[in-house]
Amino acid sequence: MTLDAKLSTYMAYYLEKDFFEDVDMFNLVSKVMQGDLTLRWYNADTEHVRLFPKDRERGLTYEDCNVGSYGYDHMPELIRNNYSMAPRGSELWGKLPDLGYTVNRKSEVWSDNVVALYEEAKTRRWAPAVDVAWDDLTKTPLPPNLEAAMAQLCTFLQECATVVMSVSSRWIYSINQEFLELKSYLCAQILDQARHIEVFRKRALLGGQGLKRASVTAEQALKEILGAETYIEASLGGNLMLGSFLLSVYRQIAAVAPSLAERKLFSLVTQDAARLVGYGSGHVRYYIAHLPQQEVKLHSYLDTAEHCLLGILGSEEYLEPLIILAGGGTTPAEVKTGSSRVVRFLSQTVAAYLERCERAGLQGRAQRSRLPQYLQRIIHSQ
């Protein structure tokens, strides 16, 4: 065996015993297989329920399952008794393993709309391969400058979607399994973002110009957002702040989209992004409502992190193609039109983000944030 191979035989976790050598288990299983069942699970000490869909058309939702010890309403604020894989409401007994969850407080993850968002994500699923009219896009190519702008924008949007996907995927592992509905929603969010990476990649490559340039400024900002040290900060930065930005961008591009197929594409991603923001806002609202003393910490986080939104908004690889698409081309007149539209759009994006912060309970954010003042400086210099 080579040295490399020897080193990689290291494993992080070995089972407590070698079950192949476990005579007790062997004897017990043999007895069972001969018909002598223990039935130790038969009278499990759990709540007996028989649920059914309240609304047949909607099917059996998680809301229908929000009953007694199985429900999310009665979950305690702090999960102290279950660090294992055991589903909420099942009987915990024996030596269940500790999976090392580090997020065990309901207020740190929960949002009142999470169940509805999860159900919506499933019913509104779509597949980029077949739900975008790729043939139409092939038949009606854009003028080269507009196509280049679209390819650049789609390159940039893949970078953003990668980070949103990473925010969810990196935290799921640390969140206690008791928060099942929330974790399920995050799984749906991961799939949404994978779909966005796919659709933007496909759109960029279909136009014939290939991908364009990655953005240093945007990526620096995105890495800072991803690097948040707590889940609430990651969600505030990734879902609410970055999500708000993406929602505005998708809407804007849908509005100025050069073709019907592109309008549909951006309408589809807008739907998904609205859920992202819906969860981010709801999460912050729930957090502040239950831990009001922490509001100041969130403000403080945003004081530092909002420059990331600026870095993304002002990155050349985003701003310039948006101006070209908004103006319809690269002639001076088109660029002028595009610029004035983008200025309005930037103001709306920041205003919408700050309004969401306020509605989520971050009172006075609009006054405290440096973003509006900064934008004014840019706008007035025009």
Next chain:
Amino acid sequence: MAYLSTIDFFEDKNFLDRWKRNLKGDLDLSWMQAKTEKIAVTPENPRRGLTFRDLDKGTYGFTNQPEFERRNRSFAPRGAELPEGLPDVQAEVSQKGEVWAYNTEGYYEEAMTRQWNATLDVPWHDLAKTELPDEISRAYAQLLTFLTEVEMIATDVPAEWMGKLNNNFTEVKNFMATQVMDEARHAEVFRKRALTTGYGLMKASPQNEISLKQIRDADSFAEMSLSLHLIGEGFVLTLFRFSEYISPTEADKKMFRLVMQDEARHVGYGVQHLKWVMRHFPEKREVIHKHLEEAENMLFGGGNALEVTEPFIILAGKGLKKENIEQGAKITAMFQLKQMEEYFERLDKCGLGERRKTSKLHRAMELTRASLQEAGVIA
């Protein structure tokens, strides 16, 4: 904060000045001349739409991807121009052979088109009207509790690893995103079904959980994929197939057919990944055997947990009477034999046929076979 951007955008004068120039119409447009490949892409089969396979061209493709991703350490998509100053996002896995599987892109596209919805695609209303005998309901609720428990680990683990892969592995990361969602849906559907039995969830299984923890704590992608995709999900796939066979209603059979579809993809990825590794890195054979030793221990421990074996016997025998249990035990033993046989067949396909000679699990399989032959259950 764990990372601070190298630029404070509020304070950077160059950034502000450039932004002002942009909005005055003074565009740089250097990105228009990005040094990237221009390719022609069309959907080869319009009915399938535009697939990842259609994009497998030049620097954008996965076929020509280098074995080691040395250049791109950022969020940039594969094939984009990488200017100086992009951050290093500290990917832990940057070798294609560690993650790639034949047909990854196909599994991904299939997953996207075959998404289903646990809320609507199971006829819950019909199930609500179905009355099952008490012992069947209890046994079924226990089996469903076990399955919910198993599925949980399969959401966390791929999600965790997605974040560790180099972003150039687009198709693999996207495939894993579909797996994360598939497993969330499985946990959902089994939980919901348990809560419609009249019993709710039953007992957790410490022996099963202690065993499965091995997957969660895998310290390399290859180790995780062997334990999760090939072994764990392989066993669960057989379990689903038998569960469909013994499940008490047509609606339940439909549920198991739906989850089987998803599970087959995950196992497919695991098999094709191991095949890829064996074909491209034959020197890893010994390391893989070493991992399999412990992974088979996990399987043997988890598979023999009474919280799955006993309800399975009752469901297979359709009751608790002596003759039911006798019949149920035979079917369960055949099921366990099948699980092990299929596992070794998968290894054969990957070129690891010699595993049978050293594996303790193989010895267990032969013992099971012999006892079934002695009892006249199988020839």
